[in-house]
Amino acid sequence: MGHHSCCNKQKVKRGLWSPEEDEKLINYVTTYGHGCWSSVPRLAGLQRCGKSCRLRWINYLRPDLKRGTFSPQEAALIVELHSILGNRWAQIAKHLPGRTDNEVKNFWNSSIKKRLASLVDVPALASLVDVHNSKPPEEAADFVSLNVNPNSFILSDQRQRDQLYLSPSASSLLQSFSQDTDFKPNPSNDNVDLIQHHFPFAPMLPTLSNTASFDPSWPLMPFVAPNHHLDEKHHVPNLSNEVVQDDKLVNPTGAGVNPYEYGGPLMATQTVPKLCEILQGNLCNMPLTSVSLENLDPLVSRLSSCFPISAGSSYSHDMHVAPNQMEFIDTIITSMPLSSSSSSSSLSALSSGQYITNPTLPSSGWDP
DNA sequence: AAACTTGCCAACCGCCATACG
DNA sequence: CCGTATGGCGGTTGGCAAGTT
Numbered sequence: 001m002g003h004h005s006c007c008n009k010q011k012v013k014r015g016l017w018s019p020e021e022d023e024k025l026i027n028y029v030t031t032y033g034h035g036c037w038s039s040v041p042r043l044a045g046l047q048r049c050g051k052s053c054r055l056r057w058i059n060y061l062r063p064d065l066k067r068g069t070f071s072p073q074e075a076a077l078i079v080e081l082h083s084i085l086g087n088r089w090a091q092i093a094k095h096l097p098g099r100t101d102n103e104v105k106n107f108w109n110s111s112i113k114k115r116l117a118s119l120v121d122v123p124a125l126a127s128l129v130d131v132h133n134s135k136p137p138e139e140a141a142d143f144v145s146l147n148v149n150p151n152s153f154i155l156s157d158q159r160q161r162d163q164l165y166l167s168p169s170a171s172s173l174l175q176s177f178s179q180d181t182d183f184k185p186n187p188s189n190d191n192v193d194l195i196q197h198h199f200p201f202a203p204m205l206p207t208l209s210n211t212a213s214f215d216p217s218w219p220l221m222p223f224v225a226p227n228h229h230l231d232e233k234h235h236v237p238n239l240s241n242e243v244v245q246d247d248k249l250v251n252p253t254g255a256g257v258n259p260y261e262y263g264g265p266l267m268a269t270q271t272v273p274k275l276c277e278i279l280q281g282n283l284c285n286m287p288l289t290s291v292s293l294e295n296l297d298p299l300v301s302r303l304s305s306c307f308p309i310s311a312g313s314s315y316s317h318d319m320h321v322a323p324n325q326m327e328f329i330d331t332i333i334t335s336m337p338l339s340s341s342s343s344s345s346s347l348s349a350l351s352s353g354q355y356i357t358n359p360t361l362p363s364s365g366w367d368p
Numbered sequence: 369a370a371a372c373t374t375g376c377c378a379a380c381c382g383c384c385a386t387a388c389g
Numbered sequence: 390c391c392g393t394a395t396g397g398c399g400g401t402t403g404g405c406a407a408g409t410t
Contacts, residue, residue, distance in 0.1 A: 016378070016404085038395065054396075055379070090398060101398070106377055114375095 013047040017056055021046055025053055026061055026198050059100045063198070066098035070107050078104055079112060 013021075028034075028044035034057065038050035046053060060067075070078070074096055081092040089101035089108075096104060 014380075036395075050395085051397095052379075058397095059378075087399065102378075105399075110376055 011047065012041070012049045012052070014052070017060075021048070022056070022061060025057060029057055029061075030198065059102045064098055065100065070099075070111075074099070075107075075112065078108060082108065082112075 017025075024044050024046055025040070028040060032043070034040055034054070036050075037054040040046070040050055040053045041048045044053070048056075077095060078092060081095055085091050087105075089105040093099050093101040093104045
């Protein structure tokens with residue numbers, strides 16, 4: 001069990017991949033695409049099973065991987081998405097361009113979970129929400145019901161999406177994400193040079209100086225690759241559907257597929273599904289060039305309100321996280337279920353609509 | 369300096385869903 | 390419709406490096 005037929009036909013190597021094996025796999029996939037993974041090892045001259053090749057490509061060799069440290073913004077997004085989706089790492093990773101489900105899962109298990117455990121004294125969600133400012137009792141009741149019925153957490157009624165004022169929580173957790181040593185770049189890997197040699201347009205490994213509090217390709221905007229000229233070796237397809245915007249290639253449909261997941265030749269662009277595609281089961285294929293924040297994925301819109309997107313740019317270039325942004329993300333973290341085994345049905349109130357922080361509310365008394 | 373502990377993360381395992389003949 | 394192959398996912402493990410005693 002667990003091994004596919006291709007793995008049993010011949011002896012296969014297991015364990016860590018060598019740079020030579022990586023090179024063989026990169027050369028093969030970039031030239032021919034992976035096609036049927038079970039045939040890749042044979043055609044690429046590898047003593048591995050197809051499943052192992054697939055995993056190595058998806059989790060490490062794909063040129064669109066960041067391979068760097070998670071930014072505070074990414075951490076916040078993971079926390080938020082996990083509160084909605086539970087341990088559906090692949091779904092979460094789709095909203096984090098350049099990140100794999102394995103990476104997100106490891107990050108959660110090693111870092112976020114630990115921090116949440118340290119906040120065990122945070123009060124229950126109900127005490128976080130101060131609905132008395134603008135809420136008639138019946139709407140407050142609607143809000144409460146959202147925590148009971150997982151199917152009703154998408155608020156379609158504008159009244160329901162009125163702003164909820166959240167008590168500002170301690171920002172220690174989120175701040176720790178941006179300050180402490182967990183946000184250092186990954187240790188150097190022997191194969192990084194190899195990958196960057198093959199994929200010069202791949203996102204760069206962050207440096208010590210820029211990862212602590214800022215990641216220029218943070219995840220709320222679709223990943224766009226620099227407009228490099230690519231040679232024939234990389235099989236660049238017709239990019240007529242893309243437009244050049246601020247020296248970036250952007251797919252104006254806002255929709256797309258990850259070429260590395262579908263076995264096609266390498267492409268220079270990638271977009272990610274919007275959260276609403278998951279939550280609502282439909283597509284929001286609005287042109288990026290004309291879409292307003294209100295029309296974006298609600299999560300993106302909400303987070304964008306805290307991490308402003310400068311007009312006309314493809315993604316935020318803010319160099320630091322402002323205190324109110326810290327508050328917002330911290331609110332996300334402290335409002336999610338503390339159980340590490342939260343399932344897909346565990347929904348935080350933050351999944352329910354629009355929120356803003358109310359800086360006038362007292363924060364003392366329950367700061368960790 | 370050596371032994372031990374801890375944490376990270378790449379890779380594997382086992383299961384499920386889907387495609388295909 | 391059925392059986393098999395394959396892709397994909399989440400859970401788990403083992404090796405390694407860094408930190409601690």
